[in-house]
Amino acid sequence: MSWTTLAHAFPILLAQAQIFAAPSGAEYMRILPELVLSVFGMIIMVVDPLLDEKRSHKSLGAIGIIGALAALASTYWMAQNPGSAFWNMVRVDGFSIFFHVLVIAIAVVAILSSYEYMAVQRIRAGEYYGLILFGTVGMCLMSSAVELVLIFIALEISSISTYILAGFRRREASSSESSLKYFLLGSFATAFFLYGVAMMFGATGSTNIDAISNALRSGGTPALAYVAMALMFIGLGFKVASAPFHIWTPDVYEGAPAPIVGLMSTGPKAAAFAVLLRVMFEINAPGRFWVIWVSAALSMTLGNVGALVQDNIKRLLAYSSIAHAGYVLVAFAAQPELGTSAVMFYTAAYAAMNVGAFAVVSHFANAGEKYLTLEDYAGLGRRSPMLAATLTFFLMSLIGIPITGGFFGKFYIFSAALKSNLIGLTVIGLVNSAVGAYYYLRVIVSMYMSEPRREVPVMPTPPAMGFAIGLCALATLYLGVLPGRVLDYATQSASQLLHGITVSGSLINYSNNPER
Amino acid sequence: MHLILFLFFGGICVAGAVNLLVQRHPINSALSLVVVMASLAGEYLLLGAEFVAAIQVIVYAGAIMVLFIFTIMLLNAGEEVRSKGSRVAAMLGVPGVMIAGVLIAWILLRHSNTAAVSMFALPGDPRAIARLLFRDFLLPFEVTSVLILIAIMGAVVLASKPEAVARPSAAEPAQREVRELVASGRER
Incomplete structure (x- = not known):
């Protein structure tokens, strides 16, 4: 080989080296919260065997809280480095920052409310906090991933960690039942999602959300894309517990540890809604309207009607969470510009009130989670006024009464629906809200107006639990009194997310809305 | 063919x-x-x-x-x-x-x-x-390790015997607290 050919070859070699260059520091900053969470999860696993069993509950919980708070702080540096990373796998934009903060905040509160619960229930703490942190890694990645393969893996991380966490009350058969049921049905649903991803690859030749969106916009919509969309909706519909994929919810929520129910009814759900927003709106999914319409109407109706006859508070809140998934889906049927911010606001408001409600439930349930029926709540208003007052506040927020986050959440969703001419769905939603008020009020009436039939001990609220409940109450109040800031942020990041859609013009012509 | x-x-x-x-x-x-x-x-x-x-x-x-x-x-x-x-x-x-x-x-x-x-x-x-x-696909490849780690942790948690999990020493103070509270509630 002569020198000239070498000289010619050198720039090519250099160019190849450029292609294979390692990710830059800024790219690592874009996954910083995930890195911090994973590191703290591993620290917990390493420290766990070194600790004395007696102290491990508190110290592992403390490491968990520090890890989650560090991750929350690290979203600041993540937010300083917007853009995509790792060959277009994740994208940091306002949308993903919003969901990162939300999901990690949920994890913080869940760990806080587990802090004393674990000792009371005599549950081994080691893997528990580690699984919460690792699960949060999955949820965070779900919100920032723009590649269906990564979304699938992140979805699996968040799901599998919740399957395991649901089974942590090892001495209760109902907890094992909950875990196994969730695992079997969840794996089945994930298979649908994966099949949908494969079909989408077949239809468009890519698994990248931008590339799929471009392919569907320029090259027309192949029939295969409809099948792909339907299959992916089944998978995600299961994760958010929307009808007709909701059957698992009451049984799973009943058996799982109460702080974990608070986590899994909000965190993975918020992340799944984030994925659904990207899949439905950023891709501009074909033929989504009636599928979502039917699923939203069914979820609201079945959830609220099912909750009417429940006596167990965990089952009642499980049905209520199905109903709330229905309310959120209403916004998915609306115009993307209006619906996205409404969904984002609602997931935040729902997280605040539901995690708070489950924190109260988990404290009140006591050792072995014995006290869960509505009868046990009789007279709580007199014996523990603060606890009863906060639970009442959360339930009022779930009903959607003003000065609570739940009110503005519902308000934005239904106003988005009305602006998109979804009269039918809005009427169904409002009727359902009225039905829903009945069973939430039943709990409140039981607390303040019934006489207790049996002795139910009420422990004084321990500090971490009280702090967790206080945080949730404050967040619910903040979203109910000053919703402007969060909503502005949601609206901004929604328009950022939908930038492609607003520029190229909405492909779905809403003036020809079939419902109108 | x-x-x-x-x-x-x-x-x-x-x-x-x-x-x-x-x-x-x-x-x-x-x-x-x-x-x-x-x-x-x-x-x-x-x-x-x-x-x-x-x-x-x-x-x-x-x-x-x-x-x-x-x-x-x-x-x-x-x-x-x-x-x-x-x-x-x-x-x-x-x-x-x-x-x-x-x-x-x-x-x-x-x-x-x-x-x-x-x-x-x-x-x-x-x-x-x-x-x-x-x-x-470097990132999904690396993230899969978290997935596998969780699966291992799940096997450890769910396969362990409940008796081995419940160490009475760790939970005793809380249990006593509950019992005392119940007792004091009755007295009242």
């Missing part, structure tokens, strides 16, 4: 999958899974993905199936008891699955712009796969 081989492997694969469900003894099901895996490897080879085909044989038909069979033998799993499924599931499920299957097949056939690919026409060689796996 290509088409004949494709149909041959496809037929074996489907037959193996059906047999897997029908068989009552776990060992028979596991062995029919080997057939499914091996015939899938044949299909991959026909698609020009020779590396994936080799991995399929080594990892799935080889390593994972050995684990499966070891587990079945260690558990000494016997024949399944045949249970009657729910009638609603049969009435809605069977037609539902058939409709979905026909629909997907129809769509795939209607939009088939596929042609037989000659071998090595598509980039299925190790170099192309390595470039995808270790560069384009």
Whole structure:
């Protein structure tokens, strides 16, 4: 080989080296919260065997809280480095920052409310906090991933960690039942999602959300894309517990540890809604309207009607969470510009009130989670006024009464629906809200107006639990009194997310809305 | 020739999958899974993905199936008891699955712009796969380790005996607290 050919070859070699260059520091900053969470999860696993069993509950919980708070702080540096990373796998934009903060905040509160619960229930703490942190890694990645393969893996991380966490009350058969049921049905649903991803690859030749969106916009919509969309909706519909994929919810929520129910009814759900927003709106999914319409109407109706006859508070809140998934889906049927911010606001408001409600439930349930029926709540208003007052506040927020986050959440969703001419769905939603008020009020009436039939001990609220409940109450109040800031942020990041859609013009012509 | 081989492997694969469900003894099901895996490897080879085909044989038909069979033998799993499924599931499920299957097949056939690919026409060689796996899909590849870690933790948690989990020493103070509270509540 002569020198000239070498000289010619050198720039090519250099160019190849450029292609294979390692990710830059800024790219690592874009996954910083995930890195911090994973590191703290591993620290917990390493420290766990070194600790004395007696102290491990508190110290592992403390490491968990520090890890989650560090991750929350690290979203600041993540937010300083917007853009995509790792060959277009994740994208940091306002949308993903919003969901990162939300999901990690949920994890913080869940760990806080587990802090004393674990000792009371005599549950081994080691893997528990580690699984919460690792699960949060999955949820965070779900919100920032723009590649269906990564979304699938992140979805699996968040799901599998919740399957395991649901089974942590090892001495209760109902907890094992909950875990196994969730695992079997969840794996089945994930298979649908994966099949949908494969079909989408077949239809468009890519698994990248931008590339799929471009392919569907320029090259027309192949029939295969409809099948792909339907299959992916089944998978995600299961994760958010929307009808007709909701059957698992009451049984799973009943058996799982109460702080974990608070986590899994909000965190993975918020992340799944984030994925659904990207899949439905950023891709501009074909033929989504009636599928979502039917699923939203069914979820609201079945959830609220099912909750009417429940006596167990965990089952009642499980049905209520199905109903709330229905309310959120209403916004998915609306115009993307209006619906996205409404969904984002609602997931935040729902997280605040539901995690708070489950924190109260988990404290009140006591050792072995014995006290869960509505009868046990009789007279709580007199014996523990603060606890009863906060639970009442959360339930009022779930009903959607003003000065609570739940009110503005519902308000934005239904106003988005009305602006998109979804009269039918809005009427169904409002009727359902009225039905829903009945069973939430039943709990409140039981607390303040019934006489207790049996002795139910009420422990004084321990500090971490009280702090967790206080945080949730404050967040619910903040979203109910000053919703402007969060909503502005949601609206901004929604328009950022939908930038492609607003520029190229909405492909779905809403003036020809079939419902109108 | 290509088409004949494709149909041959496809037929074996489907037959193996059906047999897997029908068989009552776990060992028979596991062995029919080997057939499914091996015939899938044949299909991959026909698609020009020779590396994936080799991995399929080594990892799935080889390593994972050995684990499966070891587990079945260690558990000494016997024949399944045949249970009657729910009638609603049969009435809605069977037609539902058939409709979905026909629909997907129809769509795939209607939009088939596929042609037989000659071998090595598509980039299925190790170099192309390595470039995808270790560069384009580096992050999912790394994140999978978290997934596996969680699965291991889950096995540790769920397989441990509940008695071993409940260390009375760790929970005693809280228990006493509860008992005292109950007692004081009664006195009041």
